[in-house]
Amino acid sequence: MFPDANKGYTYDDCKATADWLLAQTDVRPTVGIVCGSGLGGLADMLKDQVIFNYKDIPNFPQSTVHGHAGRLVFGTLKGRPCVCMQGRFHLYEGYLIQKIALPMRIFKLLGVETVLLTNAAGGLNQDFKVGDVMIIKDHLNMPGFAGNNPLAGPNDERFGVRFPCMSDAYDRELQQMAMDIGQELGYGDFLKEGVYCLLGGPSFETVAESRMLHKLGVDAVGMSTVYEVIVARHCGMRVFALSLITNQVVMDYDSGEKANHEEVLHTAKLRAEQLERLVSTMVTRIEDNKNN
Numbered sequence: 207m208f209p210d211a212n213k214g215y216t217y218d219d220c221k222a223t224a225d226w227l228l229a230q231t232d233v234r235p236t237v238g239i240v241c242g243s244g245l246g247g248l249a250d251m252l253k254d255q256v257i258f259n260y261k262d263i264p265n266f267p268q269s270t271v272h273g274h275a276g277r278l279v280f281g282t283l284k285g286r287p288c289v290c291m292q293g294r295f296h297l298y299e300g301y302l303i304q305k306i307a308l309p310m311r312i313f314k315l316l317g318v319e320t321v322l323l324t325n326a327a328g329g330l331n332q333d334f335k336v337g338d339v340m341i342i343k344d345h346l347n348m349p350g351f352a353g354n355n356p357l358a359g360p361n362d363e364r365f366g367v368r369f370p371c372m373s374d375a376y377d378r379e380l381q382q383m384a385m386d387i388g389q390e391l392g393y394g395d396f397l398k399e400g401v402y403c404l405l406g407g408p409s410f411e412t413v414a415e416s417r418m419l420h421k422l423g424v425d426a427v428g429m430s431t432v433y434e435v436i437v438a439r440h441c442g443m444r445v446f447a448l449s450l451i452t453n454q455v456v457m458d459y460d461s462g463e464k465a466n467h468e469e470v471l472h473t474a475k476l477r478a479e480q481l482e483r484l485v486s487t488m489v490t491r492i493e494d495n496k497n498n
């Protein structure tokens with residue numbers, strides 16, 4: 207049923223990539239970070255960087271989207287060894303769904319225990335404003351309803367079980383930690399929580415689609431993150447994710463607003479510094495050996 211689903215993505219392929227990376231750096235990361243659109247500045251905070259362009263890493267996909275630099279950065283954040291994806295992969299770029307989330311398995315084989323993901327998303331919750339940061343408490347895998355799941359295909363038990371639980375996908379302790387740090391930093395006014403919905407993209411939502419998602423209880427919509435979360439949880443890493451609300455989703459036929467990637471990158475730039483401080487403070491407080 208899944209003839210080629212394992213090609214290039216086997217345990218041995220992932221191990222070969224992880225070993226290739228480990229042979230070229232002394233950094234042994236326990237925290238992995240994924241930067242969303244326009245949020246790659248997070249990687250620049252790492253000290254003693256060892257940088258790999260995606261094109262030089264065996265089995266790695268390439269970034270094709272503006273705002274995703276396409277570099278894997280190893281280094282330390284206040285002494286803690288980290289690895290940071292400066293650019294991620296999306297279904298609309300034409301990649302097989304397994305390839306989009308492949309870096310999560312490589313993270314695992316590098317020794318990563320906790321993954322922090324960021325993304326840019328459109329706000330559906332009417333209480334959200336552009337520039338708000340939404341801590342993701344749950345997701346809707348909309349393409350998943352049609353069978354698009356990165357775990358489809360043969361299961362390798364060395365990564366995880368055939369039927370992984372997802373009701374605890376987003377670590378509650380890490381959500382609370384983010385809230386607490388946000389309060390300490392004075393970000394209370396723009397720190398929210400909610401449900402993220404993945405759509406395939408690359409077209410933005412129609413008014414009817416946005417209204418439907420709103421009725422379903424979705425707080426923010428985007429084109430990433432969920433596949434990474436599923437694969438990270440499958441192989442037992444702790445997950446925290448947040449969305450920067452870069453634009454309000456258009457839900458009114460009379461609205462003159464038009465969703466566009468330039469606005470997404472512009473908002474990301476305005477909020478980047480605070481987002482970086484929030485995530486980097488979290489990194490320093492995360493305890494090792496707590497994965498489940």
Ligand SMILES: O=P(O)(O)O[C@H]1O[C@H](CO)[C@@H](O)[C@H]1O
Binds near residue numbers: 242326429
């Ligand atoms: O989710 P990230 O990678 O942050 O990017 C978001 O921004 C792009 C649209 O502007 C889409 O790729 C959407 O998913």
Ligand SMILES: Nc1nc2[nH]cnc2c(=O)[nH]1
Binds near residue numbers: 407410428455
């Ligand atoms: N699908 C979707 N993705 C986004 N990424 C950033 N903004 C948006 C949006 O409004 N819709």
